[in-house]
Structures are given as C-alpha cells and as structure tokens.
Amino acid sequence: MQLPLIDTFGRTHNNLRISVTDRCNIRCFYCMPAENVQFMPRNDLLTFEEIERFVRIVVPWGVDKLRLTGGEPLVRRDLPVLVEKLAAIEGIRDIGVTTNGILLAEQAQDLYDAGLRRLNVSLDALNADKFREVTRRDGYEKVIEGIHAAQAAGFRPVKVNAVSIRGITESEIVGFGHFARETGCEVRFIEYMPLDADAAWEREKVLFAAEIIEKLSQELRPLVPLANQDPRAPATDYEFDDGVGRIGFIASVSRPFCMSCNRFRLTADGKLRNCLFSLEETDIRALLRGGGSDAEIIQAVRDSILEKKEGHEINTARFVQPARPMYSIGG
Numbered sequence: 001m002q003l004p005l006i007d008t009f010g011r012t013h014n015n016l017r018i019s020v021t022d023r024c025n026i027r028c029f030y031c032m033p034a035e036n037v038q039f040m041p042r043n044d045l046l047t048f049e050e051i052e053r054f055v056r057i058v059v060p061w062g063v064d065k066l067r068l069t070g071g072e073p074l075v076r077r078d079l080p081v082l083v084e085k086l087a088a089i090e091g092i093r094d095i096g097v098t099t100n101g102i103l104l105a106e107q108a109q110d111l112y113d114a115g116l117r118r119l120n121v122s123l124d125a126l127n128a129d130k131f132r133e134v135t136r137r138d139g140y141e142k143v144i145e146g147i148h149a150a151q152a153a154g155f156r157p158v159k160v161n162a163v164s165i166r167g168i169t170e171s172e173i174v175g176f177g178h179f180a181r182e183t184g185c186e187v188r189f190i191e192y193m194p195l196d197a198d199a200a201w202e203r204e205k206v207l208f209a210a211e212i213i214e215k216l217s218q219e220l221r222p223l224v225p226l227a228n229q230d231p232r233a234p235a236t237d238y239e240f241d242d243g244v245g246r247i248g249f250i251a252s253v254s255r256p257f258c259m260s261c262n263r264f265r266l267t268a269d270g271k272l273r274n275c276l277f278s279l280e281e282t283d284i285r286a287l288l289r290g291g292g293s294d295a296e297i298i299q300a301v302r303d304s305i306l307e308k309k310e311g312h313e314i315n316t317a318r319f320v321q322p323a324r325p326m327y328s329i330g331g
C-alpha cells in the first residue's frame, strides 16, 4: 500500500463520501430551496466509470470506506450497478448509502444483492403532517415502507438520521426514542448545521445533543453511552439503560469531532472537498476527462488533503457558509 492520506493535523483519510447526484425528490427546508432549484446538467455528473476509476486510484492510498449520497442517491438510475462495481474493488471493506427512503421499498433488495450492507435513512418526523412541514412534499408512509423493506432485505441495523431543530422537530424526539426501541433501527439525532440553500440557519434553532439526552432520559428511560466506540465515527452512540434501543448523536455544533475526522468528499460534478464546510474545491472531473494520469489525480487528492483546515469554524466569528448547499455536497 502507498502512504496513507494524512493531513497536517495527523488525521488519516480512509473514508470517501461520493455524491452521485444533486437531484432530489423532496425539498427539506434545511437543505434545499423550496422552488426553482437549478440541478446540474446530466453531462456534468460523473459517470459510474469515472467514479469507479477515481475510487480505484485512491484505494491504494488507504481509502477503504465509501458512502454514496446525493441529493437523493436512489434517484440516480441503476445505482445497484455502481454499488456492485465499487464492492468489487479490492480494498473496499465498507459501502454505505444515505437515502431519504422515498424509493427504498422498490430498491432495497437490489441494493443488498449488489453488495450494499449499510443504510442510513434520513427521516426527521414520525407523522405525515410534520414530514410534509419539513420536506415540503408528501411521502412519509413510503419512507416507513422503505425501512421495513430494507430490514426484510437484510440491512441490520437500519440507521435513521433525524435532524433536530428547535421548535420544529423537537416534538419528534420521544417518538424517535420509542421508534428505536420498537423497530430495532438505530436513531441518530443530527444537530442542525449551516448548509442550507437559503442561508437561513440560526444558532438558536440548534437543538443540542445534551438537551436531547436529557429529554429522553427524563421522559423515556436513562441513556448510557456504549463502550468501545470508534473514535473516528461522527456519531456518539448510547443505548437505553435496559438495553432496548440505540440512539446516536452527531453533534457537529456543540461537540465538534473534527480532530478525529477521516472523511473527504467527491461531489456529483467531480469536485473534491477536503471538508463538508470547505470553501475551496479541486476539479477532479477536469483531470478525469482531460487525460489526467492516475499519478496526477492522486497528487491532486494529496494536495487537497494537505490543505485541509483544522475544522469547521461554525462556533467562531470567522465562519463562512460554503456557497455550495448541502444537496449539492451530500451529507
């Protein structure tokens, strides 16, 4: 193996998140504009062959974990074909997908058969009205149906990512606690981050992990942290004190985990981002389509990793929200 992709803070990057499209079939207000979304022309999107080539280039440098994101990845036609290609690459030990679940019931089995083993479903509400309020579209029942189809296909556990926003999804917290206990899904509460297309994020709207832990412990059962957690994983995991139901927290704002970050991202139009909040990007697509050699491409990757900042600066006066919104970066 070549040298690992280490940045100037000593962090090793083995986890690549690949956005396969910026298109989505819902309109979550903390991510997308309500109307007139400008999606990328299809020819701007990396082909499956280009994504596969890029992954084959970075694997010898220690990348062994992939996550496919969007927009909504399941709207990209033939996604199981890409999963199969990537799962066949020697050195890749782990592939995950983050989906909004709307199309999951139809695709769960094919994705599982293609070699996918990890699935995160983004769901912020446990009733159709609140779902519509957050996503500005219908589809709640389809998501629940999709989760059941995923469990039937063999995905265990299905992880459910719920963005926690004060005054909007707060009412869903205890319901998600019961949901985790009754369905076997691992629920992760994600602190609301400033990546929305309308740049309307407010710190006052962030519901902190500590508050959610307290609410669940008081209104349901005490939560206890799990032992032996992966220090590089973004989530901190807990279970209820009777061992029934697991809850995780991705506390990017109140407990930043940047110093153990192992992630970098490739956007659907082939731009490399060394951090979710990066203000700079490296044009990998131009190299892929412009006759760039594997050596030139990996050098561009290494340069980007070496330029990576210590962490997001959300909690500082220096913070600048990236121009590219969440749906065009992928979680």
Ligand code: SF4
Residues within 6 Å of the ligand: 257, 258, 259, 261, 262, 263, 274, 275, 276, 277, 310, 311, 312
């Ligand atoms: S904000 Fe950037 S550095 Fe921090 S954990 Fe996320 S991707 Fe890593």
